[in-house]
Amino acid sequence: MEKITAIRGFKDILPEDSDTFWKVETIARNIFKSFGFREIRVPIMEKTELFQRSIGETTDIVEKEMYTFSDRGNDNLTLRPEATASIIRAYIEHNMYAAEQITKLFTIGPMFRRERPQKGRFRQFNQIDVEMFGEDKPQSDAEVIFMLMYFLNSAGLNNLELEINSLGCGKCRPKFSPAVIDFLLKTGKGSLCPDCERRINTNPLRVFDCKVETCASIIANAPKIIDFLCPECEEHFSQVKSFLNDLSISFSINTRMVRGLDYYTKTAFEVKSTVLGAQNAVAGGGRYNGLVSFLGGPEVPGIGFAVGCERLIACLPDENSNAFKTDIFIAALGKQAQKKAFGLTNELRRAGVIAEMDYSDKSLKAQLKKADKLNSSFACIFGDKEIEEKQAVLRNMHTKEQQTIPVDELPKSLIKILKER
């Protein structure tokens, strides 16, 4: 029989790693809460149209990475490649903008992108996603970035680089794009890499991101977005920088950072780790002031970011040994003891004690071996003999010290000892 394996790029998160995910998510929830963000859980699938409209028809995500299919009712559906679109959809659908001026939301869960897997990149991966609606003040940009950095540091990340940029708005971008295209056609024609030649027509701003050396050297002299910002965007950007400085957040300005999704305006930012390899972006985000209305909602500004959980965990120093610990192992010897121990073990568990036993009536030696393997702090030796003498033995597995406990006080005194240690 041929064995069935998981889908390519889809990973099982095994118990050892699951603990780490749990820790990271808990830190996120607690920190976000203190900034006033509340959790929203949105579906994993949406109508394809939602992503096409929000992310942009010509982006790589929409063009070739989405898991899109028709279901049995011929509805055109897509497994979400990111969370922002779904959250905005929910925000509009439930008229959340009417209930309050500012809405702060976050969600945690899996995203799907059909890319070629590599280090730090999977087809199903988890993101922690944060969105804030209704506020356009530069403080909010700084607040969100500050919260992100605070979270990443709290999760245990150290070697991080924060890069920010401004992408302008609907007023300044139309002036900038033609300037870039013009420059590329004049200066770069023929010397750009094939990908960039193509980008001139499809998405000229992306040329800025190219890593090919010849392209990079050409682009070094290209017009910069920040030189084209309208007075409003310029003021906003300088305020953001100023507030970040006030919050002691160090950053660098990357005028070539453009980000892959079409909807960003004004502030864009990215957090990179130096220890990850090629896929070094741990988190990224930005402002998207036109998107809510573009998706059918009111004119409400928004800003948000996403953190890649797998990438975050990948750059965590791997000291955390998530060894499973057991409080007590009940070593039952004999038929009668087995029967009573079964009740005892479950009684202990009901009291919140991590208790284990063995059902096969093995030798005491084998059972203690098992207790040791389970990383048990204590072993309770509980045989027919102990029942006879009405005294069970409690063995401390670290110190080897043993004490006797009256059998008829059994669950109670064990719970007491274990809770008080």
Place this chain on the structure above:
RNA sequence: GUGGGUGUAGCUCAAUUGGUCAGAGUGCCGGGUUGUGGCCCCGGAGGCUGAGGGUUCAAGUCCCUUCACUCACCCCA
């Protein structure tokens, strides 16, 4: 989608120019006398050498195909 690397016991890896090559360590199970774990010693289970085809007297070892994993490009978290 494109390119490179890799695929041998649960895990990490060995197997001279194709010729007893199917191994080691670790892990797992058991034992080292009567009811006391970790160390040590001994024993045991466990592999159609990723899959399919070909060359050969003979193939983990060569060739082809395929699948998977992995790294990089592309793009992004």
